[in-house]
Amino acid sequence: MELVNPGLGLIFWMTLAFGIVFFILKKFAWPPIIQALKDREKHIEEALHAADRAHEEMKKLKLDNEQLLKEAKEERDLIMSDARKMRDKMLEEARLKASDEADRIVENAKERIQNERMAAMVDIKNEIGTIALEVAEKILREKMKSTEAQKTYIDKLLDEANIK
DSSP: OTTTSOOHHHHHHHHHHHHHHHHHIIIIIHHHHHHHHHHHHHHHHHHHHHHHHHHHHHHHHHHHHHHHHHHHHHHHHHHHHHHHHHHHHHHHHHHHHHHHHHHHHHHHHHHHHHHHHHHHHHHHHHHHHHHHHHHHHHHHHHHTOSHHHHHHHHHHHHHHHHHO
8 A cells, every 4th residue: 555655755755856857857858849849830830831822822823824824815816816807808809809800801702702793794794795796797797788778877877976
């Protein structure tokens, strides 16, 4: 039962040993331990602040990236729109040029047809005139075989010329 009821001397020596150990710990061990804990706490706090700053910076970078992506998409859309407009303009110019060229070709063809028609008409008139002269010559030769008929016809023509 000595352990349950310790003696006064044991309590004294245990208290003295505890006090010495406590004094030594307080004087030499606790300050570095507390300083190490404070340093660690400070380091952890700085790490947390750094993590928060990094998190905020990541958010900012993400927003910047999204903004850059949005601007890139807008620029791409603008470039595509300009390209479409340029393509449409080039197609319209080509269509107008082709239309003008087709109109010019049609006009040239019409002009050539008109010229050929006029040339054909002149040839036909010349041919008709030649045929008419040949027919008239043949008729007159047939009708005017005799000298008497020729004189009568000449007199008739002179009389008609004098009347008019």
